[in-house]
Amino acid sequence: MINRRSWFKKSAAAIASVPLVNATFAATPSAPLDSTKVLGTPPKEVGTRSGFEKLERLVYAREASSASATPLELLNGIITPSDLHFERHHGGIPTIDPDRYALLIHGLVDRPLKFSLTELKRFPAESRICFIECSGNGGRAVLGRGAPVAEEVTAGQVDGLFSTSEWTGVRLSTLFDAVGVKRKAKWFLAEGQDSAVMSRTIPVEKGFDDAMIVYAQNGEPLRPGQGYPVRLLLPGWEGNAQIKWLRRIDVSDTPFFSREETSKYTDAKTDGRIEMFSFVMAPKSIITSPTFPTVLPGKGWNEIRGLAWTGHGKIAKVEVSTDGGNRWRHAALQAPVLSKGTVRFRIPWQWDGKPALFMSRATDELGNVQLMPGVFADNRGPATFYHNSAIRAWKVDASGRVTFGQNELA
Amino acid sequence: MKRAALLLLLIASGITFAAERFGLGTPASADDIARWDIDIKPDGAGLPPGQGAVSEGVGLYDQLCLACHGENGQDGQYDQLAGAPVPEEFATTFVKRTIGNYWPYASTLFDYVRRSMPQTQPGSLTDDEVYALVAYLLYLNGIVDADAIMNSESLPRVEMPAQSRFYWSDEVAHLR
Numbered sequence: 001m002i003n004r005r006s007w008f009k010k011s012a013a014a015i016a017s018v019p020l021v022n023a024t025f026a027a028t029p030s031a032p033l034d035s036t037k038v039l040g041t042p043p044k045e046v047g048t049r050s051g052f053e054k055l056e057r058l059v060y061a062r063e064a065s066s067a068s069a070t071p072l073e074l075l076n077g078i079i080t081p082s083d084l085h086f087e088r089h090h091g092g093i094p095t096i097d098p099d100r101y102a103l104l105i106h107g108l109v110d111r112p113l114k115f116s117l118t119e120l121k122r123f124p125a126e127s128r129i130c131f132i133e134c135s136g137n138g139g140r141a142v143l144g145r146g147a148p149v150a151e152e153v154t155a156g157q158v159d160g161l162f163s164t165s166e167w168t169g170v171r172l173s174t175l176f177d178a179v180g181v182k183r184k185a186k187w188f189l190a191e192g193q194d195s196a197v198m199s200r201t202i203p204v205e206k207g208f209d210d211a212m213i214v215y216a217q218n219g220e221p222l223r224p225g226q227g228y229p230v231r232l233l234l235p236g237w238e239g240n241a242q243i244k245w246l247r248r249i250d251v252s253d254t255p256f257f258s259r260e261e262t263s264k265y266t267d268a269k270t271d272g273r274i275e276m277f278s279f280v281m282a283p284k285s286i287i288t289s290p291t292f293p294t295v296l297p298g299k300g301w302n303e304i305r306g307l308a309w310t311g312h313g314k315i316a317k318v319e320v321s322t323d324g325g326n327r328w329r330h331a332a333l334q335a336p337v338l339s340k341g342t343v344r345f346r347i348p349w350q351w352d353g354k355p356a357l358f359m360s361r362a363t364d365e366l367g368n369v370q371l372m373p374g375v376f377a378d379n380r381g382p383a384t385f386y387h388n389s390a391i392r393a394w395k396v397d398a399s400g401r402v403t404f405g406q407n408e409l410a
Numbered sequence: 411m412k413r414a415a416l417l418l419l420l421i422a423s424g425i426t427f428a429a430e431r432f433g434l435g436t437p438a439s440a441d442d443i444a445r446w447d448i449d450i451k452p453d454g455a456g457l458p459p460g461q462g463a464v465s466e467g468v469g470l471y472d473q474l475c476l477a478c479h480g481e482n483g484q485d486g487q488y489d490q491l492a493g494a495p496v497p498e499e500f501a502t503t504f505v506k507r508t509i510g511n512y513w514p515y516a517s518t519l520f521d522y523v524r525r526s527m528p529q530t531q532p533g534s535l536t537d538d539e540v541y542a543l544v545a546y547l548l549y550l551n552g553i554v555d556a557d558a559i560m561n562s563e564s565l566p567r568v569e570m571p572a573q574s575r576f577y578w579s580d581e582v583a584h585l586r
Binding site for chain 1: 432
């Protein structure tokens with residue numbers, strides 16, 4: 001019997017059955033004994049990864065309303081290769097003809113206008129490196145649901161509904177000026193052109209602050225799974241609100257209370273109340289290496305590596321504990337530390353060969369700190385799994401085997 | 411803060427970035443807007459003419475929705491639509507979320523079903539059919555009586571059991 005939380009349940013089942021290395025990959029190429037003695041292959045129009053590297057997203061369920069997660073544990077730096085950017089769509093990926101595309105802005109405006117893709121590209125452009133995190137990211141790491149969380153899971157399985165790209169487009173404020181947003185406007189509906197006609201209401205002030213209408217990702221046109229030809233970018237805010245395949249903006253004085261901001265993506269509290277419009281993603285970090293399925297080769301030196309981000313601005317520091325949360329050390333942050341971007345942190349660790357629980361804790365420039373799961377869950381009812389930014393732990397046993405250690409924090 | 415200061419400075423020095431200078435965008439006609447404008451608000455703004463009764467919704471549901479959402483909106487393959495405990499239990503126990511215990515506004519139901527359902531034929535329902543299905547789903551959740559008829563007058567008047575539980579986060583409280 002599968003209930004309305006079927007998506008997460010099924011994903012959990014799918015995860016359990018998905019082999020980490022998928023058989024759909026071409027066979028590993030054979031390399032000559034001495035590559036300096038064999039003439040190499042000529043250049044091609046489109047490059048591919050080395051046949052020795054198996055990088056793929058983890059697909060939750062092969063259905064229209066499903067998701068695929070970024071394999072965080074296999075990546076370096078902060079930019080997610082576009083073909084590995086996570087996806088979550090509610091009605092599948094639409095096919096949209098760029099020549100027939102238009103963005104309509106209407107409602108509380110002086111001049112309702114339609115913009116073609118060509119016109120959007122002619123506006124002053126801007127690029128920005130931003131993370132996008134699904135509101136439901138880490139839902140699988142929520143403790144206290146009766147059963148322990150799975151331990152043989154990768155960092156991508158835990159928090160891979162999170163990716164980082166350089167996005168290019170036009171500031172929404174520029175378009176708001178073009179249509180003349182009226183003074184009493186407070187909210188705008190952003191609506192997609194997918195079969196779910198996904199819609200969310202966003203405060204107009206975000207539109208005037210740093211929201212963008214983007215058409216490019218890491219230099220190339222948006223991938224279909226990321227909203228081709230145009231998506232809304234809301235730096236630092238929950239992924240669901242950053243409507244893909246954007247076709248309409250309806251400027252208004254009150255929210256529309258769409259299904260995605262009421263029935264979904266809201267947080268039920270222990271006092272029985274339900275919080276809406278929690279847009280900003282809290283500071284968060286996750287160690288990506290060493291993590292499952294790594295087996296440490298023996299005691300000695302390791303570099304602990306991970307990712308940290310916050311929707312409030314810049315990450316101020318990341319601390320790492322390798323003794324179950326007693327002692328914390330500052331990790332080095334890789335420059336540049338970008339506002340509403342992602343930062344890579346690293347710290348050396350001498351493993352003494354004994355079982356250990358290690359974890360990271362992010363603090364942002366406003367002083368917001370990533371909380372221990374217990375504290376984090378304090379005011380959250382059991383039916384809530386969105387916006388789970390609690391500290392993530394990994395554990396290593398005496399044999400060097402690393403697994404997800406979240407249950408130890410229960 | 412920085413941006414705001416900059417803007418003031420530009421205005422003070424007489425330089426303004428009147429956006430029309432880009433000369434981009436085509437005026438959207440009333441028809442252009444009507445073709446896409448499908449959103450509906452809790453006060454009923456946006457609701458189309460037409461109506462539907464619970465009795466009409468039953469057949470439509472069984473034919474178009476039951477396969478995915480289960481008999482009477484329960485225990486289907488996808489989202490549970492009805493039949494879960496009242497909101498009171500919700501804070502402390504892991505109960506299924508349904509229209510009856512977790513939807514603040516009936517307008518959202520019309521808006522969502524019309525734009526997205528049935529999943530494999532989105533946007534295929536007539537407005538009368540959507541009204542009928544909404545009536546039936548509200549009936550299944552014990553919110554309206556078996557003889558209820560939904561239209562642009564009655565739907566905004568439906569009081570959802572969970573409405574009083576919903577509140578705005580601190581992030582947007584100033585926009586109330």
